[in-house]
């Protein structure tokens with residue numbers, strides 16, 4: 343079985359430029375306001391699979407305990423560099439752990455599993471264990487939010503014209519000292535495997551200098567477990583949690599996401 347965390351590890355373009363490549367998608371519009379509202383008034387917040395800490399500005403507060411963990415040492419280092427000593431965010435505490443077996447000697451008022459985090463746990467047993475750990479780490483009045491991609495969008499056969507259109511390049515001006523160039527990205531394949539259980543997106547990333555010469559090129563595959571609302575409800579129930587809210591996007595006109603709020607049953 344593939345490890346969904348693999349895509350986010352190592353010293354490579356997709357990890358080095360994670361926020362730039364993945365943090366600007368239109369389906370994320372509104373997420374910061376959503377998480378600010380979700381954590382308002384909470385004294386303690388845990389973000390599972392926090393990555394680069396991209397969401398920390400919405401999750402942290404000077405008088406709040408904010409803890410984040412992730413499997414990627416490289417993304418954790420980015421989070422540490424950008425936010426680790428930020429007193430206005432409560433100096434977030436960071437550590438390397440996996441969703442399947444994370445453990446803290448603490449209960450949290452809010453737990454966030456943002457931007458498709460659960461989807462990268464590709465095996466059912468790992469997801470059950472993760473959900474149980476969420477339940478075990480919530481205070482009795484606590485709430486957890488999970489953000490996943492819409493299952494029907496992952497299940498459908500993506501037309502080749504749509505795959506071909508998923509490409510672009512980002513201008514690099516200040517990201518690398520004394521370097522001006524572009525970061526190009528392109529989806530090369532999008533398919534469903536594992537009897538309909540896993541969506542695979544193959545991607546290519548390239549770093550080009552000002553003259554357009556390719557300095558570095560990489561390919562990688564992103565694997566998502568395909569999970570719908572019923573799957574999440576069943577998973578939650580097995581861990582003693584219940585679903586109290588479900589949204590299809592962070593804004594009303596967005597229907598590409600599944601955002602669920604869970605509380606102790």
Ligand SMILES: C[S@@+](CC[C@H](N)C(=O)[O-])C[C@H]1O[C@@H](n2cnc3c(N)ncnc32)[C@H](O)[C@@H]1O
Nearest residue numbers: 347350391392393396413414440441456457462
């Ligand atoms: C799409 S990123 C989201 C990161 C961050 N939450 C955000 O909103 O930008 C998915 C994250 O899940 C992490 N991840 C994937 N599988 C994991 C696992 N089994 N345990 C812990 N982290 C994992 C990756 O390292 C990556 O940081």
